Amino acid sequence: MPGRTDFSDPWKAIRFCPGCGAKGITVRADRSVKCGRCGYHLHLNVAAAVAGLIEDESGRILLTIRAAEPMKGMLDLPGGFVDPGEAAEEALAREIREELNLEAQRSSFQYLGSFPNIYPYGNIAYRTLDLAYRCSVETFATEKFSQEITGVKLFSPSEIPLDLVGFDSIRSILTAYLRSTEVS
Ligand SMILES: [Zn+2]
Known part of the structure; x- marks a missing residue:
């Protein structure tokens, strides 16, 4: 072309x-x-996006498996783009509901930081700023996922396969989280 x-x-x-x-x-x-x-x-400004780091009762982290490009088949955190007029926390709760059919407890949201990313889609390199939150859900019992993901996996912090995580920003979020939870 x-x-x-x-x-x-x-x-x-x-x-x-x-x-x-x-x-x-x-x-x-x-x-x-x-x-x-x-x-x-x-x-052409940077787009805001959100990512949620959800832990289960035994401290395992929920990662999603991407169903489509970009980064098809790679691991990801639940999240997505912030809609116009939407707060980051609203966007994250919405994305967790849409992707995982789970209700995130807004009172549990704990801001982890912001992480720049490049999201390649339709031959355009979208520049995003991913706002990361640690958060809890009422229950992990879900079998209904959106078409954006093929499923979820739970990993103990020491077992997260960072090389299978698709986006640089998500890898940075997980790395920052692991560093923050290290016992010194
Ligand atoms: Zn003109």
């Missing part, structure tokens, strides 16, 4: 003004594109 690039930053691929269709749109240093004809100025 002519002109098609692999997982390009989106601001590099825009050649026509999304506002008026004019050619020769300028890519600026702040990752925005600006049209000299109509003044349309599109900022």
Whole structure:
């Protein structure tokens, strides 16, 4: 396909003004594109996403198995993109409900930190900032998963296979969590 690039930053691929269709749109240093004809100025900002680290009663961590690309078949944490107007905690509770059919207890949410990520999808490298939370669910009894995942696995912290985790940010979240729980 002519002109098609692999997982390009989106601001590099825009050649026509999304506002008026004019050619020769300028890519600026702040990752925005600006049209000299109509003044349309599109900022391609980092997207907010959430990830939940759920432990069972014996301290095992729940990891999901991705059903689709990107990172099909790899391990992941439950989570996803934050919708417009949504708080991160609302997004995480919603994603846990949608993916796992489980109810997360909002009072249990404990912020772990933010982790930059690149999410390759449809030949675009989306830049995200993943907000990570430790959280509890009312019960682990679920057999109904969304189509986004093929199932879940529970791992003791020392047994998490980090090389089978798909995204850099998720691996960083797990590494930070493991470091924080290390007994010194
Ligand atoms: Zn324009």
